[in-house]
Amino acid sequence: MPDSILQRVAAGDSAAIKDCLDRYSGLVWSLTRRFATPSEAEDAVQEIFLDVWKSAARFDPTVASEATFIAMIARRRLIDRRRRSSRQVGTGPELHDVPEREVRDLAAASELGEDVAAAVQALESLRPDQQRVLRLSIYQGLSHEKIAESTGIPLGTVKTHVRRGLIRLREILSGQAEGADVSQEEAS
């Protein structure tokens, strides 16, 4: 008996379509606002949900949470749109005003799934400047080169921050985290 929203969507439960919007439209809108321009954001959100509904049968709760599955589709759509848009007008993503540290609600993240909560924990284990690089890279979709250029952080260090963040996430999700503070590793 399917029980997750996406499994119900895949099974043809029409009520699940509305449930999907109720639960995840804020997530998709949040991601879209960081990637797309105001004039294309609403179209992008609609396209993303059409892809989500179409792809719902591919959702596997043993691999990732629904939030991750939907964020993955959203990122693909948004990156693809940005690529096309950049080709047309010759502009790339811009650096937004991003605070070094942001208060995160672990309870709210946990509602999105175990993996998302682990990602919050992984983020919190990083130094503020490392968190900022990860957010610029992953949340806003800036290239490593653009981040290095905008922040003055060496390119190699930008790559290291992102890489260490992902490694930390894997450690937490696989239960191998030993309490090591990544920021201390980086500082050494």
Place this chain on the structure above:
Amino acid sequence: MNRRPLQLDDQALDALISKAMGDGAVAARNGDGRPGLLELDDLSPECEVERDLATFAAACCSDWREPVPAALRSKLDAAAAGWVAASRAASALPQKTAAPARSDDLRGPIPITSGRQQAAQRRSGQWSRLWAIAATLALAVVVGSRAWSSGSAPTQATTDAKLAALRAVGDVVEWAWSAGPDATGQAVTGSVVWSASRQEGYMCFKGLASNDPRAEQYQLWIFDARRDERYPVHGGVFDAPRGSGELVVPIDPRLRVEDLAAFVVTVERPGGVWVSDRSRISAIAKKPA
């Protein structure tokens, strides 16, 4: 869910991160610039890294519980209704055992072979028919949503008629434009008309410099005294075509405006921005003192 540590050296992991960041690898798999949805449940290291990035992206959405703008939700509900209708229509069609895939659906070799994934492939045959119908229905919704941008704006005659009708509404205010510091607004005259009860309005310009939409566009910001002054309401992106004479542009507020304080037009990059640096202000219409 279980995600084991990836057995990759730093260089290999950096390369996969770079690919997943959108340097072309994802779309290249399908060869047509469209993301390859077949790989959503792939367990290759490449897809695993992309999945991790998506998890981090979701974790960064601290505002995910905030409701989306009402106008967007209406469009999403319409798209959902279209999808459900298509689903019902598809289920009423005779089932085919070997329906050919649409040219834009299942592309290239399928890189996954597990039982679960093979089942997903079988399901995708059914879903591709549904997708074809739903995409047609949804297209109307998506195209309709573009009405607020300058590319498919209502005809001038329709706009003029709506403006005339709005002026008859009791609570309408009409404020004159004054020139902003940017050269594009130096000769601007006209007014902005707004009804708080209808949350509807029009900008009427004469003398606003024409713009090249490929290089820059005008963007309206609505300042609401009840909101933080740093975050005015986005009121739409528009163009001033060459030789347009008097220009009437409908206002499309993305949020409800409670206590109107000012309208400001800025010059921004194509498509507009979420937060303006206000370095190029073309025109201002303030609430009279």
